[in-house]
Amino acid sequence: MKKITELTAELAAPAIAEQGCTLWDVEYVKEAGTWYLRVLLDKEGGVDILDCEAVSRKLSDLLDEVDPIEGSYTLEVGSAGAERALKRPGDFQRYLGSPVLVKLYRSIDGRKEIPGTLSAYDEASGDITVSAGGTEQTFSKKDVALVRLRVEF
8 A cells, every 4th residue: 555645646746747846745744633744846936826726626636535544634735945855865966055954863063953055965875965164064864854955145
């Protein structure tokens, strides 16, 4: 049996393509006692509310028809956002040279959040290298809780 996220991605694909968008991620998470099924979109030039609405309406009908989730949940369709999380190897390759924020499970030198520029990604190990202030620091995949793009003003 397919995971809920995989099935949702398959069901949503035609509606997402019809809006000229691409799928960034699907999450099925429990927060404050409520289950959320989140579909995050990406689009050249940005995702707007009409894109989200169109995908949400079509996907909601398909999910009701297939009914893959026991119990109640909230469907959310939205943009991946400017400060999106990087998860897949392709995400890291695409955003090499971009400003990122690395969140660690344990602090290093008293810090759990390290801002910098994504300078390298090792696909074999999942290690990432971030440069900041003229120095580079490499983080092991097992030490990294989250890497997300960072918007600089």
